[in-house]
Amino acid sequence: MKLMEKAPAKINLALDVLYKRPDGYHEVEMVMTTVDLADRIELSDLAANEIRIISHNRFVPDDNRNLAYQAAALLKDRYKVRTGVSISIEKHIPVAAGLAGGSSDAAATLRGLNRLWKLGLTLDELAELGSEIGSDVPFCVYGGTALATGRGEKIEHLPVPPKCWIILAKPTIGVSTADVYKRLNVADADHPDILQMISALELSDYRKVCSNLKNVLEQVTLYTNPEVAHIKDQMKRFGADAVLMSGSGPTVFGLVEHESRVQRIYNGLRGFCDQVYTVRILGERNTLE
Numbered sequence: 001m002k003l004m005e006k007a008p009a010k011i012n013l014a015l016d017v018l019y020k021r022p023d024g025y026h027e028v029e030m031v032m033t034t035v036d037l038a039d040r041i042e043l044s045d046l047a048a049n050e051i052r053i054i055s056h057n058r059f060v061p062d063d064n065r066n067l068a069y070q071a072a073a074l075l076k077d078r079y080k081v082r083t084g085v086s087i088s089i090e091k092h093i094p095v096a097a098g099l100a101g102g103s104s105d106a107a108a109t110l111r112g113l114n115r116l117w118k119l120g121l122t123l124d125e126l127a128e129l130g131s132e133i134g135s136d137v138p139f140c141v142y143g144g145t146a147l148a149t150g151r152g153e154k155i156e157h158l159p160v161p162p163k164c165w166i167i168l169a170k171p172t173i174g175v176s177t178a179d180v181y182k183r184l185n186v187a188d189a190d191h192p193d194i195l196q197m198i199s200a201l202e203l204s205d206y207r208k209v210c211s212n213l214k215n216v217l218e219q220v221t222l223y224t225n226p227e228v229a230h231i232k233d234q235m236k237r238f239g240a241d242a243v244l245m246s247g248s249g250p251t252v253f254g255l256v257e258h259e260s261r262v263q264r265i266y267n268g269l270r271g272f273c274d275q276v277y278t279v280r281i282l283g284e285r286n287t288l289e
């Protein structure tokens with residue numbers, strides 16, 4: 001049997017770091033939402049009892065370092081599954097970009113294998129398993145819009161953001177998430193007001209969402225990568241209503257309310273940046289079919 005799952009990218013509308021925990025992770029408060037730039041994961045039964053990754057992307061590992069591989073291995077081990085699976089990843093989300101591509105592939109693999117192997121697990125159970133793979137995996141299991149706390153694994157669902165266009169621009173540099181967290185000085189950081197962002201979503205107030213976009217990790221990545229600041233400036237100059245770096249970066253996203261401006265911003269950015277995407281916010285969160 002063969003089945004397909006979409007693995008959408010996420011952006012962080014607000015990202016705060018409260019403190020470094022004794023286990024080395026940071027306690028965070030993040031408002032996250034999925035967008036319609038997605039990898040496509042195809043899962044098919046294998047006669048041999050093994051996990052095979054097919055990706056055709058030189059930045060994506062095809063062995064047990066792949067987060068989709070880890071998701072399959074975890075389910076296989078926990079539920080004593082004795083059949084093999086081939087996981088084909090059609091990559092559309094830029095890698096190491098702050099868009100959670102790997103985490104979303106892992107989450108889609110959990111959802112897909114739950115169906116393929118008829119495990120009967122709930123999304124909550126899949127999210128709990130996902131937290132063993134990475135901090136962003138639980139959010140990606142549900143998708144939609146949510147407040148993520150703890151190290152990112154505690155999820156509370158939030159209303160869909162007001163309708164708008166999102167422009168994503170990824171500079172050529174890649175960023176290490178661990179390195180960005182390590183270089184953050186929590187005491188000196190400019191913190192977002194997470195409650196105000198939640199209120200903006202509850203009121204469906206586009207202007208309020210724009211004025212509360214803030215990411216505590218942005219300064220860290222901007223400091224070593226001036227290219228990110230340049231993209232932010234240009235996106236604003238071309239007419240985006242508000243701009244921010246997503247996650248640990250380096251992808252920058254801009255919110256645009258009026259469709260008439262989207263093409264101009266896209267064309268302007270394409271003049272000096274190879275990876276630019278125009279996307280929408282994905283309203284609905286995942287359900288089990």
Ligand SMILES: C[C@@](CO)(OP(=O)(O)O)[C@H](O)COP(=O)(O)OP(=O)(O)OC[C@H]1O[C@@H](n2ccc(N)nc2=O)[C@H](O)[C@@H]1O
Nearest residue numbers: 024025026098099100134135136151177178181247248249
């Ligand atoms: C920054 C964020 C924001 O959404 O996303 P990305 O930029 O990676 O997309 C996430 O917090 C990234 O989550 P994820 O990429 O799943 O991180 P993990 O694999 O769990 O951890 C990678 C490393 O980042 C650091 N880390 C991660 C999460 C956290 N709350 N505190 C941390 O200090 C740790 O050093 C850890 O070893």
Ligand SMILES: Nc1ncnc2c1ncn2[C@@H]1O[C@H](COP(=O)(O)OP(=O)(O)O)[C@@H](O)[C@H]1O
Nearest residue numbers: 065066067095096097098099100101102103105
């Ligand atoms: N399925 C996958 N897709 C992309 N990268 C993956 C995957 N599995 C493991 N990785 C590794 O994870 C690292 C971070 O990838 P990614 O999830 O795209 O970035 P980010 O954490 O910035 O959102 C990459 O450098 C890559 O080596």
